Amino acid sequence: MALEQKPGDLQADPLVALEGAEDLPAIELTDPLWRIRLRLLWRNFKKNWGLFAENKIGLVGLFIIGVFALMAIAHPVLMATVWGGDNTEIYDPVIGYDAVVKEFIVVEVVTDPLSEIELIDARFTNINAQVGDIISQPQQPAPPSSKHLLGTDPLGRDVLSQLMFSTRAAFFLGMVAALVTVFIATTVGSMAAFFRGFVDSFLMRLADLILLMPLIPILIVIGGFWTIELWQLGVIIGVLNGFGGVAIVLRSQALAVSVKPFVDAARVAGGSKWHLIFRHVIPNVLPLSFLYMMFGVTEAISLEAVLSFFGLLNVDMSWGLMISVAQAEGYLLRGLDVWWLLFPAGMAVSVLAAAFFLVGRAMDEVVNPRLRQR
Amino acid sequence: MTTEAHVEVKNLEKRYPVQKSVFRSAKDFIHAVDGVNFSIAPGESLGLVGESGCGKTTTGRMLVKLLEATSGQVLLKTDGEVVDIANITDKDDLKSFRSDVQMIFQDPFESMNPRRTVYDTIAEPLTVQRIGTVPERETKVAELLNLVGLTPAESFMFRFPHELSGGQRQRVAIARALIVDPTFVVADEPTSMLDVSIRISVMDLMLKLAERLDVSYLYITHDLAVARYMCDRIAVMYLGKIVELAPTEDLLANPMHPYTKALLSAVPVPDPSYKRPPVEIKGGISKSINPQPRCRFYDRCPMAREDICGPQDHPPLEEKAPDHWVACYLVDKQSA
Incomplete structure (x- = not known):
């Protein structure tokens, strides 16, 4: 053996010395563990943010989301100041009237x-x-004027106020739907992949069934029987997605993770099933989960518009409802004549949904290194 | 030998059903490991050598309870008591088993969770078995990192696997296996994925640690040179059977089984003018689905004789020379 060297004396190993020279911030062991973990998280976040920010599409999406978030925050502020006081009767998005x-x-x-x-x-x-x-x-409806920047709707309510007020509902719904989706889908996908056998078959056939069901007609039927509140819609979308398509995608990821040797290594270390699932499988599936969370928000916002348009959602005001009111009063086919009734709400739905989708796409590149354009 | 054996494997078998469905129970089985017997003395390292697919990894995984054996026993001596590891089901027993027996995996790039730091990985056996407090674990991890040559420990402790080289990762994997002070370690080709230049230092490390911590190894490899460097004894496996088992130097100098001879003749020789003798064995490795009841090597064996090997079952592993066990009818018993 030509490579034979003196046993022992490992510190002198030139390779180790070379590769150890990477300059990472020296971590002092005197710090408590949680603070070190926090710092590592931060470092990780910064790294991923760098990757994310390389993609301008994602930044555009984030910017749009930011604008909408500002709108949502600005509405109560405006209602308390400019639109407040005596003007409340005029500018209230639901019961205001001015013609x-x-x-x-x-x-x-x-x-x-x-x-x-x-x-x-x-x-x-x-x-x-x-x-x-x-x-x-x-x-009524009145075209945009200095008093009503986006005009009024067929019932004499301020469109801009409605638009801003509805943003909150859209975010709320998106968050609920996305969180429920990700929570369920990650758990279901990981369990199916980890336990295999009967659990897997059962959960995946259930997912197939849910995929087969036409979501919108079913929601219309449900909405016909019961009044659906906004959060209930979020939960329904979340449950259907979580047990359906997203679970299938996350399961395939979890399947790839759960056969990795590090899962076996953890098993040999004495880890229980739950330790393996929660410490090894799920953390490696989670990035993909977050990605589907973004796409879930997109879907929820569009679905909300559809359901409110049919008037099946018990919500004070939403973008879909704004279009629904225009339609009920017969303005839907008037087109550009009454653009302020359809365009702001329609654009808001499309743009916010698209923004979340763009962020999702940009995250996709962080999560899947293969997609990176380098 | 039984009394002093640290690990004793008796008739270990693993069969995998082929084409099993809900409506039909399997008719065909792959005999991955087919009645394997060996024992490992305390502090000894036994090499398990064979070509891919011969069942050496399956054997190793059964020894650490990653797989359930279809039949047979693995007897482990812990604290002077001999236990059959198949009977370890109780939580506390399993816990002590997990700290007695550890495994080092083949692929250092896949055997560490990419989302956990070196500290998390090494301390994992302690964490899941609830051994010690957090500061104690930190001290122990730092100690282990120093032991496997990753110094200064503080700079390695909170790195992620992708920030380490292959050799460094395998050192981390070794540290993880050793942190619970195991007495027996199954090493599944720990150096096969490493660059040749790093291989020797990792092997030296393992030898040094075996000596210092008094660990017995089952060292699985396909590389006879590695086995020679690492092991006291070598067992050669072919299609789920051990065909030859002897002390390393004896086996290499005096191979008796035709398969071992062929294996040794295939070892590269660092001499460009060396003329390799023609390979004596014919064909490729056969399938181990429902093997015929005769010598597993019969179809490829250059010495096979139809009158002797044909009608008989696979030959038993017999001591043909002192401490040199061979499974072949055609090898004569020698007395030395």
């Missing part, structure tokens, strides 16, 4: 809804109205 009285020309067929009024509508105000008459009546 400028304006003169309309009575016509047979409306071409300009902001200055003309159909005969049949005019007769609600004045039973004797004729085509060609000019009648005064409160204008």
Whole structure:
């Protein structure tokens, strides 16, 4: 053996000395363990943040989320100051009312809804109205003005106030749905992968069943029987996702983790099943879980819009409800004439959902090193 | 020999069913380990050598209770008492078993959780078995790190596996195995994934520790050179059977079983002008699904004789020369 060297004297091993020279901040052992762990977490976070920030898409998503978060925070502040006091009646997103009285020309067929009024509508105000008459009546919806920056809705409520107020509901729903999804899916996926056999078959067939169920029709049916509160919707979405598709994805990840030698090593060290699952399998699945949490938020926000649009959600005000009101009052097909009824709410749903998706994509690159463009 | 054996393996078998389904119980079995017998004396290191798929890793995993044996016994002597490890089911017994018997894994890149620090990894046996307080564990981990040559310990303690080289990781793996003061360690090819340059220092480390801590090793490897460096005795495995078992130098100088001879003739020789004799054995390794009841090596054996080997079952492991056990009908008993 040409490589033979003197046994012992390991400190002199040149390789160890070389590789040990990486300059990491020296950690003093006098610190309590938790503080060292905190510092390691922080270091890890900084590293991952660096990777995340390399991807501009993720930063854009984060920025948009930040803007919406500001909107959500700003609403109660505005209600307490500018929109508060005597103005509360005007700007309250749910029960506020403000409409400028304006003169309309009575016509047979409306071409300009902001200055003309159909005969049949005019007769609600004045039973004797004729085509060609000019009648005064409160204008609702009203187009944007300095008083109402995004106009008012068909019931005379301030659209901007509604839009900002609804942001809170969207975040709340997204958080509930995402947390429930991730909690259930991580547990279910890890258990299925770890225990295999019957547990695995049962949970995965259940997931297949849930995947087969059409989510929106089922929610409509549920909404038809019971009043669904916002948090209940979050829990329902979370449970269906958590036992369904996300569980399948996380299980496949957990499967790859639970056959790794370090799990065997922990078993030889004397770790119990739960130690193996919670200390070894789940921490290695968790990054992917967080990723699906982001996608879960996207899904929840879109679903909320759909359900409120059908009026099946017991919620004071939400983006979907804003569109629903416009639709109920017959403005859905008016298109650009009454853009402030549809666009702000529709855009808010799309943009916030997209923002979470973008953050998810950027996180994907942190979690899956293979996706990194280098 | 029984009385002084630290670990004794008797007729150990592991069979895996093939094509099992809910509606049909398996008809075919892979005989991964098929009646293996050996014993390891205290402080001895026994090498288990064989080609891939011959069941050496399965044997090792059964010894540390990562796998349940289909049949057979593994007797372990702890505190002067001999216990069959299959009977260790009680929580406290299992705990003491886990601190008596440890394992070092083959792949240093996969045998450490990438999300846990070196400290977490090494202290894991202590943590899960609730041994000592946190400061005590820290001291012990630092001590072990020094012992395996990762100094200064403070700078290694809170690194993550990806911040270490392969050799450093395998040192950490060794430290993890040794932190509970085991008396018996199964080392499953601990150096096969390492660069040749680091291999020797890790092997030296293991030898040094074995001497200092009085540990017995079962050293699983496919590399005869490694086995020679590390082991007092070598057992050669072929298709789930031990075909030859002898003290290292005796086995290498005087191989008796045709498979061992073939194995030794395949060892690389650092001489470019060396002419390798033609490989004597024919064919490739056969499958171990429901093997025929005759010598496992029959189909490939250059010496096989139909009149002797054909009609008989796999030959028993017999002492053909003093302390030199061979499983072959064609090897004559020698007396020396």
